[in-house]
Amino acid sequence: MRDITEQQLKRLIEAAIFVSEKPLSQENIKQTLLADYKVTKIRIITAIESLQCDYQNRGIQLIKVASGYRFQAVSELSEDLAALFKERAPRYSRALLETLSLIAYKQPITRGEIEQIRGVAVSSSIMKTLSERDWIKIVGHKEVPGKPAIYITTNEFLDYFSLSVLSDLPQLRPLTSNEKLTT
Amino acid sequence: MNEEMLNKDQPKEMVQQVLPLAMIRGEALIEQPKDLFIPPYALAIILEQFEGPLDLLLYLIRKQKFDIIDLPIAPITEQYMVYVELMKNVKLELAAEYLVMAAILAEIKSRLLLPKQVLEESEQDPRAELIRRLQEYEVIKYAAIELDKIPRIERDSHLTEVALANNFIPRTAITDIDITDLMRAFNEVMKRTAAFEHHHIQREVLSTRERMAMVLTKLTEASKYQPFIEFSRLFNANEGKSGVVVTFLAILELIKASLIECIQANVYGQLHVKLKEACQ
Numbered sequence: 001m002r003d004i005t006e007q008q009l010k011r012l013i014e015a016a017i018f019v020s021e022k023p024l025s026q027e028n029i030k031q032t033l034l035a036d037y038k039v040t041k042i043r044i045i046t047a048i049e050s051l052q053c054d055y056q057n058r059g060i061q062l063i064k065v066a067s068g069y070r071f072q073a074v075s076e077l078s079e080d081l082a083a084l085f086k087e088r089a090p091r092y093s094r095a096l097l098e099t100l101s102l103i104a105y106k107q108p109i110t111r112g113e114i115e116q117i118r119g120v121a122v123s124s125s126i127m128k129t130l131s132e133r134d135w136i137k138i139v140g141h142k143e144v145p146g147k148p149a150i151y152i153t154t155n156e157f158l159d160y161f162s163l164s165v166l167s168d169l170p171q172l173r174p175l176t177s178n179e180k181l182t183t
Numbered sequence: 184m185n186e187e188m189l190n191k192d193q194p195k196e197m198v199q200q201v202l203p204l205a206m207i208r209g210e211a212l213i214e215q216p217k218d219l220f221i222p223p224y225a226l227a228i229i230l231e232q233f234e235g236p237l238d239l240l241l242y243l244i245r246k247q248k249f250d251i252i253d254l255p256i257a258p259i260t261e262q263y264m265v266y267v268e269l270m271k272n273v274k275l276e277l278a279a280e281y282l283v284m285a286a287i288l289a290e291i292k293s294r295l296l297l298p299k300q301v302l303e304e305s306e307q308d309p310r311a312e313l314i315r316r317l318q319e320y321e322v323i324k325y326a327a328i329e330l331d332k333i334p335r336i337e338r339d340s341h342l343t344e345v346a347l348a349n350n351f352i353p354r355t356a357i358t359d360i361d362i363t364d365l366m367r368a369f370n371e372v373m374k375r376t377a378a379f380e381h382h383h384i385q386r387e388v389l390s391t392r393e394r395m396a397m398v399l400t401k402l403t404e405a406s407k408y409q410p411f412i413e414f415s416r417l418f419n420a421n422e423g424k425s426g427v428v429v430t431f432l433a434i435l436e437l438i439k440a441s442l443i444e445c446i447q448a449n450v451y452g453q454l455h456v457k458l459k460e461a462c463q
Contacts, residue, residue: 018345060343073341075334081341088334089338094234097327105326117319120235120280161333162340170329 001038009039010047017062023159025068030125065110066158066165095127103136104169110148135160236284237320239266244317256292260285287313394433402443402458411446414454 004012016033018023025031026044035043048069052062060071073081091098099122102114114122130136135157141147155164163169233239242260263285270278294309334340398417405412418430434456439442446455 015345018343021345030199048235071343073343074276078334078341089335092331096325097331098234100327101323101330104330105323117316117323118235119284119316119320120238160336161330162335163333170326170333173325 002036004034004037004039006043006047009034009037009043010050011027013044013047014051017072022071023070028068036064061144063162065162066155070159072162076114093126095120095123096129099126100130100153100157103130103174104153104157104166107151107152110140110142110150112148133157133160223249229250229390234324236263236281238316238324239281240284241317241321256288256295260288260292263288385403391429391432391436394429398430398433398437399458402456406458411455411457414456417456 011168012033012177013029026048028042029044030039030041048062055061055071059074059077061074062069062071095118098118099114102117106113106117111122111127127136133156134154136151137154138149139152140150142150158164158166158168233242240259243262265284267278267282270281291309291313326346336342401417402412417434418427420427422430434443434445438445441459443456443458447453448455448458
């Protein structure tokens, strides 16, 4: 087990988060990147926090999402940065967003339950798109006739929306009372 | 889209459906229909704006400012039926979903029309279930709108891409497997293969008798230089398994016949074979 100074540790973690294709979690950093080094969990967290401070007021920031830490451009620059990217980001239909919201907020949920709330059939292509993007996954099958698949959202879904836990999702608005539904 | 025109024509209090509903014959049909009547030529396009019967019903309720408790079910149902009729030609599957809603509305209406009996007080308002569903759907409808606003990768968030230095060499994982593991695995495979093998009964190609003679010859020749010969030297690995087996059988036969003998000088030491005195 090798020793590492605070300064070296910070540099190494910074580089690792930058070059990694996926967000790096504290556990992941400890077990892979720092496997040969004598470091404690607290030292890693301190180094990351110190890095986050260093990046304040810069064009990029170090943020924590569901699967770990990643660097991204600060949101104030997004509009200007869009000029760099000719390809337009995919737009998602209301049907897809409603289906995804239902899975996110009401998980674990079956397709039938989604259809029940939306009042329309859920198209297979929507479920396919959501699965292909790794935003949802099947965790099991409900013990009812037909054994429908039970869906939940994934860490990749949270990463995509820069969230670290499900409770970071916007609060559902309360049910409109009967009077409010009329105004 | 025609945002400017839209803002001019759109009543302020309308928060939902901000985009022009449809383009009809080159003209933007910007406003939501003023009443329940939607021109038939625009219907198909307008219906695409709705995510199903609940969504359409919510819209109708908001548009008409109906009190959901005093839902004027008859006109809504009537309008619904017009839609359904038109939809039959376009999308039968979709029409079915709307038809169910029309049926629910008709059912509610008919139950409301029935004279109320005091006995049935405990009975739920027939509209309750529909209201619950509408409310539940509305929550999700807004949740989806909110979800769409969250900054997301590709559209709003830009991730960093950093290259590795030129001298970067990927570290290959050191495997913990050594040759014995490999051997064990291979043996397992061989065992499994053996289980599927058929038995072939064949005439012996190699004669044990012939091999006995060969072993004796070898020993006799060798005995000119030394009395013993190493057990392993009697075998010719090139002959394969059956050759080895036949040689071994031959040795056993020869020992049984007291023509040769096997000697082991020390524990775990090499086996040596020599001709019995009488044969020499």
